[in-house]
Amino acid sequence: MTGSTVTGLSWNVVADLRQLMQFPFMVNALRAGTIVAVAAGALGWFMVLRRQSFAGHTLAIVSFPGAAGAILAGLSAITGYFAASVGAGLVIAAVPRSIGGRARSSESAIIGTVQAFALACGALFVSLYGGFLNGLTGLLFGSFLGISASQVLALLIVAAAALAVLALIARPLFFATVDPDVAAARGVPVRLLGAVFLVLLGCAAAEVSQITGALLVFALLVMPAATAQQITARPVVSFALTIGLGLVTVWLGLTAAYFSVYPVGFFITTFGFAGYVLAGAWRAFLWTRRRPAAAAPA
Amino acid sequence: MSSLAGLLGQPFLRYAFIAGAVIAAASGLTGYFVVLRSQVFTGDALSHVAFTGALAALAAGANLLIGLYGACIVVALAMAALGYRGQADDTVIGSVFAWILGLGALFLSIYTTSTSNGTSGVNVLFGTIFGLSATQAVTDSVVAACVCAALILIARPLLFATIDESVASARRVPVRAIGTVFLGLVGVTAAAATQAVGALLLLGLLAAPAGAAQRLTARPFRGLWLSAAIAIFSVWTGLVISYAAPKIPPSFGILAVATGVYLIAIAFTANTNGRRA
Numbered sequence: 001m002t003g004s005t006v007t008g009l010s011w012n013v014v015a016d017l018r019q020l021m022q023f024p025f026m027v028n029a030l031r032a033g034t035i036v037a038v039a040a041g042a043l044g045w046f047m048v049l050r051r052q053s054f055a056g057h058t059l060a061i062v063s064f065p066g067a068a069g070a071i072l073a074g075l076s077a078i079t080g081y082f083a084a085s086v087g088a089g090l091v092i093a094a095v096p097r098s099i100g101g102r103a104r105s106s107e108s109a110i111i112g113t114v115q116a117f118a119l120a121c122g123a124l125f126v127s128l129y130g131g132f133l134n135g136l137t138g139l140l141f142g143s144f145l146g147i148s149a150s151q152v153l154a155l156l157i158v159a160a161a162a163l164a165v166l167a168l169i170a171r172p173l174f175f176a177t178v179d180p181d182v183a184a185a186r187g188v189p190v191r192l193l194g195a196v197f198l199v200l201l202g203c204a205a206a207e208v209s210q211i212t213g214a215l216l217v218f219a220l221l222v223m224p225a226a227t228a229q230q231i232t233a234r235p236v237v238s239f240a241l242t243i244g245l246g247l248v249t250v251w252l253g254l255t256a257a258y259f260s261v262y263p264v265g266f267f268i269t270t271f272g273f274a275g276y277v278l279a280g281a282w283r284a285f286l287w288t289r290r291r292p293a294a295a296a297p298a
Numbered sequence: 299m300s301s302l303a304g305l306l307g308q309p310f311l312r313y314a315f316i317a318g319a320v321i322a323a324a325s326g327l328t329g330y331f332v333v334l335r336s337q338v339f340t341g342d343a344l345s346h347v348a349f350t351g352a353l354a355a356l357a358a359g360a361n362l363l364i365g366l367y368g369a370c371i372v373v374a375l376a377m378a379a380l381g382y383r384g385q386a387d388d389t390v391i392g393s394v395f396a397w398i399l400g401l402g403a404l405f406l407s408i409y410t411t412s413t414s415n416g417t418s419g420v421n422v423l424f425g426t427i428f429g430l431s432a433t434q435a436v437t438d439s440v441v442a443a444c445v446c447a448a449l450i451l452i453a454r455p456l457l458f459a460t461i462d463e464s465v466a467s468a469r470r471v472p473v474r475a476i477g478t479v480f481l482g483l484v485g486v487t488a489a490a491a492t493q494a495v496g497a498l499l500l501l502g503l504l505a506a507p508a509g510a511a512q513r514l515t516a517r518p519f520r521g522l523w524l525s526a527a528i529a530i531f532s533v534w535t536g537l538v539i540s541y542a543a544p545k546i547p548p549s550f551g552i553l554a555v556a557t558g559v560y561l562i563a564i565a566f567t568a569n570t571n572g573r574r575a
Contacts, residue, residue: 048389051389053392054392057342057392108336108338108339108505109333109338109505109506109508109509109512110509110560111338112338112341112342112501112502112504112505112506112509113501113502113505113506113509113556113557113560115342115501115502116498116499116500116502116503116505116506116553116557117502117506117553117557119424119498119499120424120499120502120547120549120553120554121550123423123424123496123498123499123547123549123550124546124547124550127545127546127547127550128545137403137406140423141399141400141403141406213403215399215498216396216399216400216403217396218392218393218395218396219396219397219400222389222393222396223393223396226389226390226393261407262404262407262408263404263406265399265400265403266400266401266403266404266407267400268400269396269397269399269400269401270400270401272393272396273393273394273396273397273400276393
């Protein structure tokens with residue numbers, strides 16, 4: 001009973017961990033999850049700050065027809081994920097302002113239509129490919145089985161490249177996010193930064209899609225960042241906290257999925273959301289305690 | 299002509315055409331206001347809820363329709379109650395609906411492992427308009443027709459409340475109650491449309507015809523009717539395409555036509571704007 005067989009969850013944490021690590025697929029899943037959590041946390045933090053979660057959602061959804069189309073065309077799903085999400089990032093960066101000048105409502109109608117159409121294309125590709133229903137739920141709701149070592153390597157290379165570019169543009173991007181007008185007046189190329197950021201976000205969304213599925217990307221892209229920004233307003237602290245929360249969410253989610261029959265997407269979203277709700281409750285608690293003190297001097 | 303007769307000779311196609319038209323009309327009408335009120339994100343959230351509600355009912359062994367309508371209406375009303383002070387933060391909505399969808403994945407897994415219903419999740423996600431039974435078609439048509447009627451009844455005050463909320467409330471228009479009723483109607487529409495095009499694609503049926511109509515005309519009531527007409531046109535054309543080419547799922551046909559109309563509308567108006575400038 002020392003971890004050499006599958007024994008299920010016990011109170012012996014060391015034995016549990018050893019059991020978790022004994023299968024190569026699980027090790028690969030944990031590696032991939034770690035890479036994805038770091039990349040998603042870093043880009044998600046900026047995304048929440050820039051209030052572009054709707055765009056991030058679209059980029060993630062587009063990865064579904066990308067992957068399904070790539071499989072249909074005989075390519076690897078990973079090519080499809082990245083090609084579709086990065087391409088969509090470029091399109092979103094190019095489109096809104098050139099159509100722009102109209103009210104925001106029209107823009108959100110466009111995004112909604114694009115999302116639905118992308119999903120419809122995914123459904124078409126799956127239908128044309130025929131009989132791969134299990135693959136379909138995997139694409140939509142995530143699967144941690146069958147991640148190969150070469151896929152982990154691809155995830156690592158893309159994540160490292162995206163994070164390197166993000167590190168280069170982090171300061172001006174932060175400036176452009178917090179105060180776009182002043183940044184533009186100071187000669188910061190706000191528009192270009194926004195476009196580069198959307199491409200990076202596309203990379204992150206494609207990476208997350210491969211773990212949580214195209215529909216549950218928010219769990220790693222938005223929830224850790226939103227949780228961290230509720231806990232602290234200091235940029236550096238909340239940035240580090242975001243990545244930490246993302247890692248904990250992924251590790252817990254993968255572990256829970258390993259020890260149960262339910263899909264990994266459910267656990268990752270649930271842990272992420274639980275963190276978010278707890279952070280919100282904590283902040284509300286602090287606020288109610290501080291209010292009498294703040295009211296006293298007045 | 300004989301092929302058209304053959305098309306309508308099949309009962310399942312008749313149901314699809316009739317129910318599809320009424321659902322499309324309801325989606326077009328509510329969608330117009332959804333877009334006008336910038337509540338597309340709400341429609342998106344409802345589509346996720348529709349999926350989870352339907353699968354929760356299936357996993358619990360209940361009728362799919364109960365879960366579908368129940369979940370959509372309850373959540374729409376809850377959003378109306380919570381999100382009134384300003385637009386709800388999109389991070390909050392996004393986090394909530396990602397979690398709801400995660401729950402849906404859980405119910406899907408419970409349902410498909412407890413029984414051998416491998417395709418039910420796909421049906422809820424991407425629609426089964428050709429699989430509607432007679433009773434389902436009648437239920438959906440009646441519900442969608444009621445939505446249309448209710449929306450036309452409140453259209454004028456709703457429009458007033460949408461365009462200038464403060465003036466409308468000063469004029470004693472019950473802005474808040476109308477907003478709540480409207481979101482309830484959106485919930486019902488979402489549930490009905492889930493049957494036709496599926497939970498994931500109903501956003502397109504809400505947003506695309508309305509977006510196209512708003513580009514083509516600035517006059518609100520003309521836009522409202524145009525939006526409904528475009529939606530019905532999309533559904534019918536999509537159904538014919540899918541009937542002619544059985545490999546193409548009907549939901550894709552419907553969405554492709556709706557998106558195409560929207561693109562044409564954008565191209566058309568961009569052209570006229572350019573000439574005017």
